[in-house]
Amino acid sequence: xxxxxxxxxxxxxxxxxMNSDSPHSHATKAWEFLxxxxxxxxxxxxxxxxxxxxxxxxxxxxGAQLRTKQISDEVVEEARSSYFILPSEYDDLLETxxxxxxxxxxxxPGKGKRALGVRMLSDCQARLSRESKPARGLHYIKMGxxxxxxxxxxxxxxxxxxxxxxxxxxxKPTREFGQELVRDSDEARYDGVYLVVLATPDVWDACKPxxxxxxRSFTPPAARxxxxxxxxxKFQLSGYERWLDDNGVQDLVNSLEHLNxxxxxxxxxxxxxQREFAEALSxxxxxxxxxxxxxxxxxxxKSVFDRATMVSAAVLDPGLPAEIMSARKELLTILESQDAxxxxxxxxxxxxxxxxxxxxxxxxxxxxxxxxxGLDEAVIRFVWNExxxxxxxxxxxxxxxADGASPARVARIAHVTVQAALxxxxxxxxxxxxxxxxxxxxxxxxALEILDLTVLDPxxxxxxxxxLLAWVGSKNEDLAALAAEVCGGKFGRERPSLALHRIFRAxxxxxxxxxxxxxxxxxxQLTRDEISRVAVRETVRSWLSEQPEIGAPAFLALATRSTxxxxxxxxxxxxxxxxxxxxxxxxxxxxxxSTRSELAxxxxxxxxxxxxxxxxxxxxxxxxxxxxxxxxxxxLAVAVLRQDKGRNHEGESLRAHLLKELIRGQLRxxxxxxxxxxxxxx
Numbered sequence: 001x002x003x004x005x006x007x008x009x010x011x012x013x014x015x016x017x018m019n020s021d022s023p024h025s026h027a028t029k030a031w032e033f034l035x036x037x038x039x040x041x042x043x044x045x046x047x048x049x050x051x052x053x054x055x056x057x058x059x060x061x062x063g064a065q066l067r068t069k070q071i072s073d074e075v076v077e078e079a080r081s082s083y084f085i086l087p088s089e090y091d092d093l094l095e096t097x098x099x100x101x102x103x104x105x106x107x108x109p110g111k112g113k114r115a116l117g118v119r120m121l122s123d124c125q126a127r128l129s130r131e132s133k134p135a136r137g138l139h140y141i142k143m144g145x146x147x148x149x150x151x152x153x154x155x156x157x158x159x160x161x162x163x164x165x166x167x168x169x170x171x172k173p174t175r176e177f178g179q180e181l182v183r184d185s186d187e188a189r190y191d192g193v194y195l196v197v198l199a200t201p202d203v204w205d206a207c208k209p210x211x212x213x214x215x216r217s218f219t220p221p222a223a224r225x226x227x228x229x230x231x232x233x234k235f236q237l238s239g240y241e242r243w244l245d246d247n248g249v250q251d252l253v254n255s256l257e258h259l260n261x262x263x264x265x266x267x268x269x270x271x272x273x274q275r276e277f278a279e280a281l282s283x284x285x286x287x288x289x290x291x292x293x294x295x296x297x298x299x300x301x302k303s304v305f306d307r308a309t310m311v312s313a314a315v316l317d318p319g320l321p322a323e324i325m326s327a328r329k330e331l332l333t334i335l336e337s338q339d340a341x342x343x344x345x346x347x348x349x350x351x352x353x354x355x356x357x358x359x360x361x362x363x364x365x366x367x368x369x370x371x372x373x374g375l376d377e378a379v380i381r382f383v384w385n386e387x388x389x390x391x392x393x394x395x396x397x398x399x400x401x402a403d404g405a406s407p408a409r410v411a412r413i414a415h416v417t418v419q420a421a422l423x424x425x426x427x428x429x430x431x432x433x434x435x436x437x438x439x440x441x442x443x444x445x446x447a448l449e450i451l452d453l454t455v456l457d458p459x460x461x462x463x464x465x466x467x468l469l470a471w472v473g474s475k476n477e478d479l480a481a482l483a484a485e486v487c488g489g490k491f492g493r494e495r496p497s498l499a500l501h502r503i504f505r506a507x508x509x510x511x512x513x514x515x516x517x518x519x520x521x522x523x524x525q526l527t528r529d530e531i532s533r534v535a536v537r538e539t540v541r542s543w544l545s546e547q548p549e550i551g552a553p554a555f556l557a558l559a560t561r562s563t564x565x566x567x568x569x570x571x572x573x574x575x576x577x578x579x580x581x582x583x584x585x586x587x588x589x590x591x592x593x594s595t596r597s598e599l600a601x602x603x604x605x606x607x608x609x610x611x612x613x614x615x616x617x618x619x620x621x622x623x624x625x626x627x628x629x630x631x632x633x634x635x636l637a638v639a640v641l642r643q644d645k646g647r648n649h650e651g652e653s654l655r656a657h658l659l660k661e662l663i664r665g666q667l668r669x670x671x672x673x674x675x676x677x678x679x680x681x682x
Contacts, residue, residue: 067141067142067531068139068140068141068142068154068159068161069139069140069142070137070138070139070140071118071121071137071138071139071140071162075118076118076122076138078115078118079115079116079118079119079122080119080122081233081234082233083229083230083232083233083234084115084119084229085221085225085226085229086119087116087218087219087220087221088219089216089218089219090116090120090218092216093105093116093120093216093218094120094123094124096214096216097120097121097124097194097196098124098127098194100182100185100186100189100213100214101185101186101188101189101193101194101195102181102182102185102189102194102195102196102197102211102214103117103120103195103196103197103214103216104196104197104198104199104204104207104211104214104215104216105117105196105197105198105199105216105217105218106199106200106201106204106208106215106216106217107198107200107217107218107220108200108201109166109200109258110257110258110259110260110261111220111258111259112220112221112226112259112260113166113198113218113220114162114164114166114198116218117162117164117196117198118138118162120196121138121160121161121162121194121196122138122160124160124194125137125138125160128158128192133158133192134157134158134192135158135192136156136157136158136159137159137160138159138160138161138162139154139159139160139161139162140161140162140163140164141153141154141161141162141163142494149177149180150176150177150180150181150184151180151184153181153184153195155184155188155191155193156193157191157192157193158191158192158193159192159193160193160194160195160196161193161194161195161196162195162196162198163195163196163197163198164198165197165198165199165200165203165204166198166199166200166203166458170462170465170466170498172202172203172205172206173203173204173206173207174206174207175206175207175209175210177207178204178206178207178208178209178210178211179210181195181197181207181211182210182211182213182214185214220259221259223253223254223256223259223261223262224244224253224262226259226262226263226266227244227253227262227263227265227266228240228244230262230263230266230267231243231244231266231269231270234266235266235267235269235270235273237269237270237273240269242277243269243281246281248281248285249281249284249285252265252285252288252289253265261288265284265288268284268287268288269284272284283371283372286372287372287373287374287375290374290378290381290382290423291372291374291375291378291379291382292378292382294372294375295378295379295382296382298310298358299382299386304332304335305328305332306356307383308328308331308332308335309324309325309328309353309356309357310357310368310379311331311379311380311383311394312324312325312327312328312331313357313359313366313368313376313379314368314369314375314376314377314379314380314416315327315376315380315398315401315412315413315416316409316412317366317367317368317369317376317412317416318362318365318366318367318369318370319365319366320364320365320366321350321353321365321366324353324366327397327401330397330400330401331393331397334393334396334397334400335390335393353366354366358372376416377416377419377420377423380416380417380419380420381420381423381424384420384424384428385424391428395431395432395435398413398417398432398446399432399435399436399440399443399446400443401413402414402443402445402446403440403442403443404442407445410445410446410449411449413446413449414446414449414450414453415453417429417432417450418450418453418454422454422457422459422460425459425460427454427460427463427464429450429454430463430464430467432447432450433447433450433451433482434479437476437478437479437482438476438478438479441478444482447482448482448485448486448489451464451468451482451486452486452489452490452491455468455486455490455491456490456491456494456495465491465498465502468483468486468487468502469483469501469502469505471483472484472502472503472505472506472509472515472519473505473506473508473509474515477509477513477514477515478514479515480506480509480513480514480515480518480519481514481515481517481518482518483502483506483515484502484503484506484515484518484519484521484522485518485521485522487499487500487502487503487506487519487522488503488521488522488523488524488525488526489525492522492525492526492532493526493529493531493532496526496531496532496535496536496539497535497539499522499526500535500536500539503519503522503523504539504543504547504550506518506519506522507519507520507550507553507554508550516553520553520554520557520561521557521561523536523540523554523557523558523562524557524558524561524562524565527558527562527564527565528564533564533565533568536558536565537558537565537569537581540554540555540558540585541581541584543555544584544585544588545584548588548591548592549592551585551588552585552588552589552592555585555586555588555589556585556589556602558585559582559585559586559602559605559606559609560602560605560606560609561605563609563612563613566606566609566610566613566615567613569581569582570582570610570613570615570619570620570623571613571615572616574619579619579622579623582623582624583622583623583626586603586623586624586626586627587626587627589602589627590627590636596636599636600636600640603624603627603628603636603640604640606624607620607624607640607654607655610654611653611654615654617654617657620654620657621657628640640655
């Protein structure tokens with residue numbers, strides 16, 4: 001334990017040097033020290049000296065607030081493989097990166113620029129190693145703190161970074177961002193820091209004039225080249241030329257817009273390699289044609305009852321026969337089909353349906369996609385596109401299927417719904433979410449699943465996040481509550497800055513309704529994650545100073561409902577900065593209009609958590625003492641302290657300690673100098 005405390009002190013001492021005029025050199029010293037500690041260290045140091053290191057591959061570097069994640073060996077090996085096709089401009093691109101420490105690759109989505117960036121950074125790492133300089137790996141920069149300032153960029157010596165702005169940020173970078181990147185890169189490269197930025201022309205438009213020296217485009221390989229290279233070198237298939245010579249394959253390859261689709265086509269050919277050629281070719285072409293030809297033939301001439309069976313099997317794939325038949329019955333009822341067709345003995349039997357659907361049996365379930373991957377999602381998309389008049393009926397049916405269903409079924413329904421929409425570049429699922437909240441609250445779990453699946457999507461995510469921003473201010477408190485709840489989940493953990501902005505809007509609602517209550521719960525939920533907890537605390541600190549009417553309720557939620565916030569901020573290793581956060585929070589909360597009984601109850605809940613977490617009385621007195629010492633609040637002190645519920649690990653309850661201090665008059669002195677580094681008796 002003593003060794004651990006020394007480690008914390010050393011990190012704070014190293015980080016404090018960041019206030020000097022030479023931030024890069026001091027950051028280097030601090031990071032050299034941090035690297036020695038090993039990958040499993042988990043440490044937080046508050047802003048002002050700002051180093052936050054969390055376990056394994058995620059960190060927030062000194063002087064920065066952008067998280068990074070190490071690029072896996074598998075991704076690096078893929079970029080360095082024999083089947084990766086280098087563009088003709090590669091040598092020029094690499095030399096630009098090496099000479100300037102910065103390269104901006106400008107290209108439309110799906111042209112292979114991410115793999116190209118990884119390859120170049122890997123080559124920079126190899127060159128650093130040859131020159132006996134530290135080479136500490138490749139890292140993605142994860143967006144989502146304060147978007148987006150160049151000073152936040154991590155600059156750990158010996159590390160190379162990839163920043164992908166292709167659909168990853170809600171706000172386009174400004175001209176100043178580009179200027180600061182160029183300014184910092186020359187100095188950073190002397191520490192072995194190299195940065196590749198990936199952007200589309202529209203995103204980089206404002207920055208391009210000031211980064212023209214390091215902004216480059218490249219000529220991506222043709223889809224046929226990628227396909228042939230993968231078949232020959234990755235899968236090592238002899239005789240693959242017969243596939244490339246087929247007219248259907250050639251037409252398909254010519255229609256591919258993204259290079260990863262060519263790689264997926266090669267993988268699909270390899271998967272079907274041992275099958276009879278004509279049959280395998282037909283299935284591969286069908287799959288990459290979204291199974292349109294197959295489904296057009298299948299649906300032609302089929303009754304509405306057979307079609308309902310196929311749709312049910314697709315949504316529940318793989319599903320139990322009884323579940324599929326039950327879902328079919330529900331859909332036919334919504335479509336108002338004849339009751340006679342709903343008889344338990346209507347239609348073909350179990351074996352007949354296997355044959356009808358072209359399904360295979362997986363244990364005791366039916367699956368139409370076991371042999372034809374993607375067919376299940378294609379069915380939903382096909383029906384949605386071919387029968388637009390059925391949209392409201394299909395939505396009503398999906399909601400009913402999810403109402404009270406198991407988490408697995410809800411997740412499945414959300415998945416096929418979202419994937420069908422994304423394939424069509426549609427956000428139609430948002431109308432379904434809205435309908436659930438307004439008309440079918442029993443299926444709220446489905447709405448949450450859909451939003452969780454889409455809020456971080458690189459294509460439609462920004463649209464979903466904009467809708468959430470509108471909903472947190474909606475007059476409908478249920479919509480506001482749903483949006484706030486999404487912010488407390490994966491969205492908040494991955495993009496805390498954006499999520500907290502929406503939580504702030506929810507907390508700003510005119511009345512304390514379900515939207516506000518859920519926003520407070522979302523804050524508490526985020527504090528359960530180590531990294532998000534730091535974002536929440538620093539954001540709430542700014543709210544306390546700038547928007548106290550919002551900051552105080554947010555703080556009270558953390559202080560009275562978040563054990564993680566209290567234990568991490570007032571534990572044995574609490575810093576003055578930690579204590580100042582809680583002292584500021586209680587000071588602001590006491591100033592806002594509320595009854596003394598309400599404030600006393602809040603402080604009482606805080607005391608109970610502190611007792612449970614064995615917070616030291618001396619630290620507790622420093623954060624709550626000033627509020628209770630105020631002459632206007634003597635009745636508050638009595639209300640808070642008159643009930644003693646137990647003793648802490650030092651044999652004295654927090655209430656007894658505070659009462660003793662109040663009698664001695666120490667709380668007034670605590671108010672005058674509570675955070676000057678001095679402490680009263682314990």
